[in-house]
Amino acid sequence: MRLEVDIAGKAYKSASGKRHDVLAGIKFSLSSGEVGVFVGPSGCGKSTLLRILTGLDQDYEGTISRAQDARIGMVFQEPRLLPWRSVEDNVRLAAPLIDDARLSELFSVLELSAHRNHFPGELSLGLARRVALARAFAVEPDFLILDEPFASLDKALAVRMQDEIVTLVANRSVLTILVTHDLDDAVRLGDRLFLLSARPARIIANISVPAPRSVRGEAEIAAIKAEIAQWTNGGRAEQRPHGQ
Structure with missing residues (x-):
C-alpha cells in the first residue's frame, strides 16, 4: 500500500462566521511497512489530519491517494470499548x-x-x-492509525505498550501513522518523523530514521531528539535522513 498526501489547506467557520485555518501545507508519502510519526503542539490540528486521512472529513483543499479497499485499524486517544x-x-x-x-x-x-x-x-x-x-x-489492517495511544499512561506501561506495538507491526507489513506530542514515543517507534508547526499546521521537518527500531540505543535516541530540538527551535523545513 502507498499513501500520498497533499493537503493545501483545511479551515472551518465558527458559529460567528469567523474563519479558522487548521492545516496549511501537509505533503508526504508513506509505504507499507513504514511508521510515520507526527509530532506537534497541542491543538495544532493533528486529530483533524487523522480524520482527513481516514476519509471522515472530506472538506479540505488537496488530494489524498490510497487504496480505496484498504482495511483501516484505528486506536483512539480513549479506548472506546x-x-x-x-x-x-x-x-x-x-x-x-x-x-x-x-x-x-x-x-x-x-x-x-x-x-x-x-x-x-x-x-x-x-x-x-x-x-x-x-x-x-x-x-x-493495511493502514493503522494510532492517536496518542500512550496518553495518561505511566512511563513504564507506555514503554511496554511501545514494545507490543513494535512486535505487532513487525509481524505484518502495515502502513502506520502515530500521532503524539511525546518525543520519546516518536523516536522509539518512527521510521519517519514529521514535525508540525502551531496552527495552522504545516510540516516544518521530515526526518528519516534509518536505524531499525530493534537496535536504537539510548545514544541514538538522544541524538535524534537533539536534532528535533534544533528544528523546533527555528530550523528551516527540509527533508533529510538522520545523521546527514
Whole structure:
C-alpha cells in the first residue's frame, strides 16, 4: 500500500462566521511497512489530519491517494470499548471473521488471555488500551492509525505498550501513522518523523530514521531528539535522513 498526501489547506467557520485555518501545507508519502510519526503542539490540528486521512472529513483543499479497499485499524486517544460487552466480544465486533487461533495469538502477544471474558469496567486503563490495540490489529489492517495511544499512561506501561506495538507491526507489513506530542514515543517507534508547526499546521521537518527500531540505543535516541530540538527551535523545513 502507498499513501500520498497533499493537503493545501483545511479551515472551518465558527458559529460567528469567523474563519479558522487548521492545516496549511501537509505533503508526504508513506509505504507499507513504514511508521510515520507526527509530532506537534497541542491543538495544532493533528486529530483533524487523522480524520482527513481516514476519509471522515472530506472538506479540505488537496488530494489524498490510497487504496480505496484498504482495511483501516484505528486506536483512539480513549479506548472506546462497549461497556456491556466482554473483551473478546469487543474485539470480535470489529473483526467478526477472525478465527480462534488468530485471536488467541493476538491476546497472547498483548497479555490479554486472562482477561478475554472480563468487561471494560473491570480493566485498568492500560489493559483497556491493549484491548483497543487488539481490536485494531484483529481486522488485519493495511493502514493503522494510532492517536496518542500512550496518553495518561505511566512511563513504564507506555514503554511496554511501545514494545507490543513494535512486535505487532513487525509481524505484518502495515502502513502506520502515530500521532503524539511525546518525543520519546516518536523516536522509539518512527521510521519517519514529521514535525508540525502551531496552527495552522504545516510540516516544518521530515526526518528519516534509518536505524531499525530493534537496535536504537539510548545514544541514538538522544541524538535524534537533539536534532528535533534544533528544528523546533527555528530550523528551516527540509527533508533529510538522520545523521546527514
